[in-house]
Amino acid sequence: MATVIDGKAVAQTIRSEIADEVRLLSQKYGKVPGLAVVIVGNRKDSESYVKTKRKACADLGINSFDIDLPEEVSEAEVIRHVHELNANPDVHGILVQLPLPKHINEEKVLTEISLAKDVDGFHPLNIGKLAMKGRDPLFLPCTPKACLELLSRSGVSIKGKRAVVVGRSNIVGLPASLLLLKADATVTIVHSQTSQSDTESIIREADIVIAAAGQAKMIKGSWIKPGAAVIDVGTNSVDDPTRKSGYRLVGDVDFEEASKVAGWITPVPGGVGPMTVTMLLKNTLEGAKRNIEQNN
Numbered sequence: 001m002a003t004v005i006d007g008k009a010v011a012q013t014i015r016s017e018i019a020d021e022v023r024l025l026s027q028k029y030g031k032v033p034g035l036a037v038v039i040v041g042n043r044k045d046s047e048s049y050v051k052t053k054r055k056a057c058a059d060l061g062i063n064s065f066d067i068d069l070p071e072e073v074s075e076a077e078v079i080r081h082v083h084e085l086n087a088n089p090d091v092h093g094i095l096v097q098l099p100l101p102k103h104i105n106e107e108k109v110l111t112e113i114s115l116a117k118d119v120d121g122f123h124p125l126n127i128g129k130l131a132m133k134g135r136d137p138l139f140l141p142c143t144p145k146a147c148l149e150l151l152s153r154s155g156v157s158i159k160g161k162r163a164v165v166v167g168r169s170n171i172v173g174l175p176a177s178l179l180l181l182k183a184d185a186t187v188t189i190v191h192s193q194t195s196q197s198d199t200e201s202i203i204r205e206a207d208i209v210i211a212a213a214g215q216a217k218m219i220k221g222s223w224i225k226p227g228a229a230v231i232d233v234g235t236n237s238v239d240d241p242t243r244k245s246g247y248r249l250v251g252d253v254d255f256e257e258a259s260k261v262a263g264w265i266t267p268v269p270g271g272v273g274p275m276t277v278t279m280l281l282k283n284t285l286e287g288a289k290r291n292i293e294q295n296n
């Protein structure tokens with residue numbers, strides 16, 4: 001049976017380390033880190049993630065700046081807010097919750113975020129640096145960073161291992177594959193246009209699987225190499241009439257099957273999700289430290 005990686009517990013440990021550092025900064029400089037969270041419209045999932053992020057800030061003594069904009073807001077208006085946050089010395093990190101409404105060009109907005117405040121790591125220049133050998137972005141994207149942190153805290157080495165990333169999104173699959181490559185893995189990406197037989201056979205050879213396809217339980221236990229480390233990024237909501245909410249979250253991996261074969265596996269919920277938020281807080285702390293120490 002696989003070791004189940006308790007993302008919530010690891011996240012809690014790291015959060016208390018962050019809270020200590022926030023207190024030190026405040027004692028030494030009289031300043032605390034600040035994170036601005038911009039949300040446009042009222043998608044239920046986005047509202048729930050943003051609420052989680054703002055609460056996590058409050059728990060750690062990080063200032064959060066809430067920018068809530070209506071669905072119909074213009075792209076220019078969103079960018080105006082970003083510029084205002086870039087100029088605000090109390091804001092050390094800026095996160096624009098994705099996805100944005102169709103009439104707003106995400107790349108245009110993300111490009112306007114000051115590189116020094118890009119705590120999501122989604123600025124095209126940060127992604128470009130992530131892709132280049134010998135270069136490092138100021139911030140690593142939170143979910144990929146969470147995946148690697150869970151591997152390293154579980155004692156799973158990456159160098160020379162075969163890793164597969166399932167999915168190629170800009171916010172998870174692509175940067176996760178780049179980060180694994182930087183960590184010296186041999187990386188393969190499988191995606192929606194990969195044949196079913198290739199998908200299965202490539203996953204079967206992988207020592208490390210990062211599942212970020214957004215398909216409930218698509219990865220079966222029989223596809224997992226015995227002893228592999230399986231990191232499940234999927235957060236798919238499926239109907240569940242036995243719950244008060246009417247739904248529950250499941251990952252991209254069939255946990256029941258895969259946990260009998262894998263060496264390590266992350267659950268959903270309670271795996272990558274809480275660590276993603278923690279990496280956001282950590283990036284905000286790092287940004288604040290760089291900024292405050294530079295100005296003192």
Ligand SMILES: Nc1nc(=O)c2c([nH]1)NC[C@@H]1CN(c3ccc(C(=O)N[C@@H](CCC(=O)O)C(=O)O)cc3)C=[N+]21
Pocket residue numbers: 048049052095096097098099120142143235249268269270271272273274276277
């Ligand atoms: N600019 C931007 N940055 C993001 O980081 C970003 C984004 N946009 N858009 C959407 C995705 C999704 N995402 C999650 C964060 C936390 C959980 C999380 O905490 N999940 C809990 C469960 C939460 C629940 O029960 O609802 C868990 O897995 O245990 C999940 C997903 C961040 N994203």
